[in-house]
Amino acid sequence: MSTEMLTYLFVGASFALYIYIAIRSRAGSTGEYYVAGKGVHPIANGMATGADWMSAASFISMAGIISFVGRDGAVYLMGWTGGYVLLAMCLAPYLRKFGKFTVPDFVGERYYSQLARVVAVVCVIFISFTYVAGQMRGVGIVFSRYLEVDINIGVMIGMAIVFVYAVLGGMKGITYTQVAQYCVMIFAFMVPAIFISMMITGNPIPQLGFGSNVVGTEMSVLEKLNGLSEELGFAQYTDGSKSTIDMFFITMALMVGTAGLPHVIVRFFTTPTVRDARKSAGYALLFIAVLYTTAPAVASFARINLLNTVSEASYKDLPDWFANWENSGLIAWTDKNNDGKIQYHPGKPMEGKPQFTDERGANGERLVANNPTANNNELYVDRDIMVLANPEIAQLPGWVIALVAAGGLAAALSTAAGLLLVISTSISHDLLKRNLMPNISDKQELLAARGAAAVAIVIAGLFGIYPPAFVAQVVAFAFGLAAASFFPAILMGIFYKRMNKEGAVTGMIVGLVFTFSYIVYFKFINPGANSADNWLFGVSPEGIGTIGMMLNFAVSIVICHLTKAPPQEIQDMVEDIRVPTSKGAAGARVEGEAGEPARA
């Protein structure tokens, strides 16, 4: 069977599975729609959290980024996993005990203020839309490369699938689909990784192969890579180029941002007990760690394969994958010295991203309209290739390639669904039910949630079809804003009883405005100045959320001591959420609606 047929088969079968699960686990009440009736087993919730969290960026882009930056890639590895330690110990169990539906719910009630709730809703919607735009685009790219469908049609198919299970099933449907998506995704990531580890080192476990010797030599993978890199003029793979202070602040911003992302937090509202919430955070990180410890190994193997295959090779002798990915625009080559061979060295080969003309060069390569740069590098490689083309570069069988396509789709769809649910919930629950129309019935609220989800899907799809040029630029926003707003507000809400609404609201606004302005200034208003010399304390816009968070803490604490303590019932509530079983008013509300957990 051809690779294309296999891809249709795998992708089709996985979609059929998701829809089947969604139909089996439809939501009948707001409790089921928002938090799956609080009946999700901790292991299932761990898998669902893993799928929710690992997006197209983790699956497709992360290993590629590490492959190109070497040790500095650790900011993502540590930043996107270390946040779960904070989440498990400082937030999840207490928010589960609080027992409501959303993050703005907590912020609004703990700080007894509609203003706090509205600030939270605006942040949730902004963060989630920033994030979801990239997912829909990811769906389109996978479709267009592997199934030769137009990108826009790919996005629409993705929208239709998400529509079915997010609108019908709500959190309940999404949870059990995400469990399936986690399995598809992790299988698709591990199979090529194991194959490649075997080929390069003879060791089937990539995490160990990463440190082993290259087959037939006495040289370890990393020594080999350092040697190859040095030969071609690249920095040593195991050395960093970012400053220590910037590494520190970026890692912190990503960790704290992870812990403050609403679509992740809300997953811990779905477990039956506080104990299960803690445990499921452990499982979630375990399931995430499987991919996150494999990714750096894949990065190094892929780098060796790439350097060995392309460096000084004649264009005409290159394997088919090179031309395939050149056709999809992710590789470009300009033969600067007209020798028909590829020279791959550090530096940009041309100014800007490649703009292909319709003509072919002397060797059959696609010509670009860009001006070549003065250095001797001739090759442009998009970093996403390191995962997407990895199976082809390593000459793995067609079914592995088909599997990667299904895995990439699972990663993008599961994250998109989680984000869309958070958006729809914050509109139907926090804006309508808790703010504008407190008298609507459960049925009406459910209808509003479904309507909001449908509208959100259409908007997300439009972002995918007409991607705003700034999407890649604003990913720093999502983490920075979550770090500077939610994390301090929630943390102090639990651990600092004296914190009052004046302190928390001012802190959130100061943190947000500071972080937002810093990123906007360096990314949009004055991108030319975006270099270490101009940064505050040498901290890049990616890491500025950490300083925003510190500002938030400082301002909140000062203001709260200048104003009066929170009312007694709020202080009692804080006491209550700190202990797993004291019987409070909160938490009892949806217990009766739990219903039967879906079989999936």
Added chain:
Amino acid sequence: MSDGKAAAAAYWKENLRVLLTLLCVWFAVSFGCGILFVDELDKFVVGGFPLGFWFAQQGSIYTFVALIFVYVWQMNRLDRKYNVAEEGE
């Protein structure tokens, strides 16, 4: 009532101690070994990895997973000690 309050306060204090101990390990492994002292540790090579590089790209993640499970175990113990564990055990 005051007994209950005192017990809750003691529970919270022990909880904070568990939390702070584990967060110290969290910080030492990731920010310490993976970032601040990475160049010093890189002088040692263990199992084919420069040690600092291994902490940054592998070791810190394994430690994070272990930390959460230690936390779960410690908290379950604490819940039973103060008789605040949820039903079903």
